[in-house]
Amino acid sequence: MLNYNEILATQDMIEKRHLDIRTITMGISLLDCCDADLSVCCAKIYRKITSHAKDLVKVGEEIEKEFGIPIVNKRISVTPISLVAAACQTESYVEIARTLDAAAKTCGVNFIGGFSALVQKGCTDSDWKLIRSIPEAMKATERVCASVNVGSTKAGINMDAVAEMGRIVKKTAELTADNDGLGCAKLVVFANAVEDNPFMAGAFHGVGEPECVLNVGVSGPGVVYHALQGVKGQPFDVVAETIKKTAFQVTRMGQLVGREASKRLGVPFGIVDLSLAPTPAVGDSVARILEEMGLEVCGTHGTTAALAMLNDAVKKGGVMASNHVGGLSGAFIPVSEDEGMIAAAESGTLVLDKLEAMTCVCSVGLDMIAVPGDTSAATISAIIADEAAIGMVNSKTTAVRIIPAPGKVVGDRVEMGGLLGSAPVMPVHDKGSELFVARGGRIPAPLQSLKN
Amino acid sequence: MKAVVTVVGKDRVGIIANVCTALAGFEVNVLDINQTVMQGYFTMMMVVEVSMCNVPLAELVTKMDELGREMGLSIRVQREDIFEAMHRI
Numbered sequence: 001m002l003n004y005n006e007i008l009a010t011q012d013m014i015e016k017r018h019l020d021i022r023t024i025t026m027g028i029s030l031l032d033c034c035d036a037d038l039s040v041c042c043a044k045i046y047r048k049i050t051s052h053a054k055d056l057v058k059v060g061e062e063i064e065k066e067f068g069i070p071i072v073n074k075r076i077s078v079t080p081i082s083l084v085a086a087a088c089q090t091e092s093y094v095e096i097a098r099t100l101d102a103a104a105k106t107c108g109v110n111f112i113g114g115f116s117a118l119v120q121k122g123c124t125d126s127d128w129k130l131i132r133s134i135p136e137a138m139k140a141t142e143r144v145c146a147s148v149n150v151g152s153t154k155a156g157i158n159m160d161a162v163a164e165m166g167r168i169v170k171k172t173a174e175l176t177a178d179n180d181g182l183g184c185a186k187l188v189v190f191a192n193a194v195e196d197n198p199f200m201a202g203a204f205h206g207v208g209e210p211e212c213v214l215n216v217g218v219s220g221p222g223v224v225y226h227a228l229q230g231v232k233g234q235p236f237d238v239v240a241e242t243i244k245k246t247a248f249q250v251t252r253m254g255q256l257v258g259r260e261a262s263k264r265l266g267v268p269f270g271i272v273d274l275s276l277a278p279t280p281a282v283g284d285s286v287a288r289i290l291e292e293m294g295l296e297v298c299g300t301h302g303t304t305a306a307l308a309m310l311n312d313a314v315k316k317g318g319v320m321a322s323n324h325v326g327g328l329s330g331a332f333i334p335v336s337e338d339e340g341m342i343a344a345a346e347s348g349t350l351v352l353d354k355l356e357a358m359t360c361v362c363s364v365g366l367d368m369i370a371v372p373g374d375t376s377a378a379t380i381s382a383i384i385a386d387e388a389a390i391g392m393v394n395s396k397t398t399a400v401r402i403i404p405a406p407g408k409v410v411g412d413r414v415e416m417g418g419l420l421g422s423a424p425v426m427p428v429h430d431k432g433s434e435l436f437v438a439r440g441g442r443i444p445a446p447l448q449s450l451k452n
Numbered sequence: 453m454k455a456v457v458t459v460v461g462k463d464r465v466g467i468i469a470n471v472c473t474a475l476a477g478f479e480v481n482v483l484d485i486n487q488t489v490m491q492g493y494f495t496m497m498m499v500v501e502v503s504m505c506n507v508p509l510a511e512l513v514t515k516m517d518e519l520g521r522e523m524g525l526s527i528r529v530q531r532e533d534i535f536e537a538m539h540r541i
Contacts, residue, residue: 002532004486004497006539007456011528065510068530249538256537320541 014069018222018284019250021257022277023073024060025198026267027205027213028052030079030114038090042099045084049076049103049112052212052267057108059264063257071257072219072419076104077203078114086126093130097137097144104143111186113203115146118193121155121442131164135171138183145201151191151388153395157443162388165189166381166437170404173373177406180414184403185336185368189384191391191398196271197327202364202399213270214262215327218254218318219277220246222284224310228292239293240313247274247317255322273327274318275363276310278338280421286310286331287340287350298340299350307331308361328397330363336416336423337368346424352383360390365398370414370423373406380404382433385443393446454483454532455502455509457516461525463494471496471527474519478512479504494525499532 013019033044053076060074078084078100085093097115104112115137117127134146148165151157169184176183188202195206198215205213227246231238254272262269278286287298290306311330319325333355335341344350352369359365365387371380384400391398405414408425415422459471472482480500487496505512513529520527 002456002499002535003539007458007497007535010535010538011458062510065513066531067534068513068528069534252537253534256533 013223013249017220017226018279018281019220019253020070020072021216021254022219022275023075023198023217024056024071024257024261025075025077025203025215025217026053026056026265027077027196027209027215027270029205029209029211030084031207033084034087036087036089038088038095041085041088042095045096046099046103049078049100050106053107053109055265059261062264063260067257069253069257073110075109075198075200075203076107076112077198077205078112079205079207080114080116080118082117082124082127082130083207085130086124091129092136093133094136094140097133097141100144101141109143111143111145111200113145113147113200114205115144116148116204118149119158119161120149120152120191122158123161131161131168134168134187135175135183138172138186139175145186145188145203147188147190147193147202147204149190149193150384151392151443153192153392153448154445156445157191157385157388157392159385159437159443160440162385163381163437163440165384166377166379169380169402170377173404173406180408180416181403181405182416185401185416185420187401189400191388192396194327194397198273199275199277199328201401209270210268212267214258214265214267215270215273216254216258216261217273217275217277217327218250219275220250221276221278221286221289223250224276225283225285225289225292228289236309240309243310243313244317247314248321250274251318251321269324271324271326272318272322274314274322274325274329275327276314276331278332278334278341279419280337280339280342282339285338285340286333287338287344291340297347297349298344299354303354304357304361307333307358311362328363332364332367333358333362334367334401335369335426336414336421337419338421342422342424345426352426352428356386356390359387359398360394363397365391366400366402368401368403368420368423370403370405370408370425371428372410372425373404373408375404375428376432376434378432378434378437379428381437383428385437389443453503455500455529456532456535457498457500458528459494459496459520459525461494461520461523463489463492467494467523467525468496470519470523474516475500478515479506480512
């Protein structure tokens with residue numbers, strides 16, 4: 001029998017603590033859409049996506065209503081386009097990006113991920129074509145997200161791709177300069193990318209995945225923050241336990257919604273990604289959770305330890321709540337999308353170097369960070385290489401989503417709008433990395449034993 | 453299938469009567485009611501059976517929400533599973 005206090009607690013989490021299902025993402029394989037003729041390939045892609053995902057938004061909205069829990073985003077991820085388009089006789093994949101954009105609009109989803117290439121060990125001709133199409137594709141489309149995996153624990157780091165991605169990020173920013181380089185907010189450079197991630201901008205449908213699958217991403221920084229307010233001053237054992245319990249409850253929502261949506265759509269249920277994904281709304285911040293643990297401002301000494309504990313406790317709590325956990329799972333630290341991170345960056349306490357340290361223990365990486373517009377491509381490549389190295393050595397996913405905002409300098413602010421928020425422009429080191437990046441080649445895969 | 457109806461608002465005559473009449477009109481059977489008034493605020497939680505409901509559940513949610521607005525109350529209908537999932541292993 002239901003306890004009325006439990007009913008009130010659930011409603012309180014949803015209404016006052018921003019508990020929501022962040023995304024239901026349908027993964028669709030496009031491997032059967034290959035064709036030598038680009039226009040035929042595009043037609044197949046459009047048809048496949050719009051037939052598989054035609055009810056996604058409708059079903060999402062029904063479930064939202066029946067359970068009374070918001071499902072903030074409905075999204076689609078597809079097979080990395082560098083694989084799908086490899087057979088096409090064309091030099092540019094921008095047309096395919098336009099097709100994905102049109103399919104996303106027809107289905108009513110706000111983002112579609114998978115304009116991607118996996119090049120951790122080397123680039124095929126198709127991978128190069130895709131990478132070089134990214135700036136134009138980001139300019140020409142509204143809802144398409146691109147990602148490139150440049151490294152992995154098993155393969156090492158493809159430094160040729162890293163060098164190119166620095167230039168691609170710069171060019172994407174320049175082509176979308178009218179919107180403060182917004183194109184870069186839809187472009188992620190990964191190491192150890194996962195194949196079942198429901199979160200944008202890095203979602204793609206891996207080749208090990210089934211024909212069609214439904215993945216769910218939950219959220220709830222506000223709920224965790226509120227729960228921690230109830231254990232002020234208590235030791236970390238209590239803090240960890242409190243986070244675990246909360247993460248369990250949040251994840252159960254995701255499991256329930258995912259199961260229901262997969263049943264109604266007739267699509268297998270993939271995984272729950274149990275992430276703490278902040279939004280720019282006050283009270284929905286990961287930084288504020290860290291501060292609640294006793295840090296004056298996020299980014300000060302102790303932040304990495306606090307984040308490590310948070311990340312681990314979220315996973316431990318969530319794992320039991322779902323029969324399949326996957327995706328990125330952990331605490332996200334996107335600067336522009338987190339009200340507390342924005343404040344900490346603006347106060348000068350949270351700097352790029354500290355964020356880099358935090359990415360060693362959080363779920364992903366340097367996310368939604370604005371840097372001055374005159375930051376060189378080599379510096380961006382070097383930032384990507386650092387981040388990929390952290391991922392490679394620690395066997396975890398890391399990523400860089402960085403915006404060299406055209407014409408902006410340290411102290412300015414970049415407005416992305418909506419869930420992407422706004423980012424204060426953060427300083428980078430002014431000493432160059434040109435010769436380092438210009439070497440190219442491959443950083444060998446690291447030893448997996450003798451770990452010290 | 454069961455659902456939970458939560459009614460919150462300023463107390464006045466006829467809240468239970470109006471809500472139950474509306475539910476009966478949708479063929480929704482009331483299984484359990486818990487109601488209290490705290491500092492003039494009326495709070496009621498009902499567990500109802502919606503298997504026989506004569507409209508889709510999403511529509512019931514909208515209709516009861518509209519009734520709530522007319523009466524100056526918040527009336528929420530949610531599937532029971534969400535509470536079970538969150539608080540039971």
